[in-house]
Amino acid sequence: MLARLRFTLTEVRVPDLSVLERKGLEWVLRFATAGALVGHGAFGLFMHKTAWYHYFAALGIAPMTVDRLELIPLVGAFEIVLGLFLFVRPVPAGLLLAFAWKSGTELLRPLTGEPGFEFVERASNILAPLALIYLRGVPRSLRGWLS
Numbered sequence: 001m002l003a004r005l006r007f008t009l010t011e012v013r014v015p016d017l018s019v020l021e022r023k024g025l026e027w028v029l030r031f032a033t034a035g036a037l038v039g040h041g042a043f044g045l046f047m048h049k050t051a052w053y054h055y056f057a058a059l060g061i062a063p064m065t066v067d068r069l070e071l072i073p074l075v076g077a078f079e080i081v082l083g084l085f086l087f088v089r090p091v092p093a094g095l096l097l098a099f100a101w102k103s104g105t106e107l108l109r110p111l112t113g114e115p116g117f118e119f120v121e122r123a124s125n126i127l128a129p130l131a132l133i134y135l136r137g138v139p140r141s142l143r144g145w146l147s
Contacts, residue, residue, distance in 0.1 A: 022135065029132040030087050033098055036125035037083025040105075044076025055108040086129070090136070093145040095129035102126040 017025065043049045049072070056066045066072060082101070086094050103126050109118040139145045 026090075026132065026135055029128050029135060030090055032124065032128035033090070033095065033132060034083040034087035036102060036122075036128065037079045037086070037098060041076040041079030041081075041083065044072045044074075045080060046076070048072050054112040055105070058108050058111045090132055091146065092133050092136070092139050095133050096145070098129040099126060102129070 044052060052072045052075075053063050053066060056071060057063070061071070079101075082094070082098060086098055102122070106119050106122045106126060110116045
């Protein structure tokens with residue numbers, strides 16, 4: 001079975017995209033990446049979602065510390081700024097940061113007792129930055145990752 005699956009996956013070919021199709025797909029992925037970050041960040045910055053206390057607790061941060069340092073709106077603002085920045089300028093290193101950030105923050109859900117499908121449901125939000133890196137071409141140098 002595994003040999004068959006491996007063979008099948010190696011036979012998959014992604015069709016060449018025209019310049020217009022590639023640009024269109026890039027904009028879709030930019031919107032998806034920015035939307036996931038800005039939307040989630042707005043929950044923290046503007047709505048102060050109480051569920052975030054559970055996520056901070058999973059990291060060992062007490063509610064009193066969260067309030068004193070205003071971590072919920074601070075993290076929300078960070079996500080909004082990152083999302084807007086990557087929408088305007090999708091730097092590969094920033095996209096990789098967005099992937100790592102979304103993976104880590106969404107993994108807090110099952111760690112706090114939420115069903116695992118809460119993480120799976122958000123897979124497209126988590127993977128959109130990686131897809132954008134792939135579409136634009138994986139950089140081969142540090143300079144490429146930062147530009």
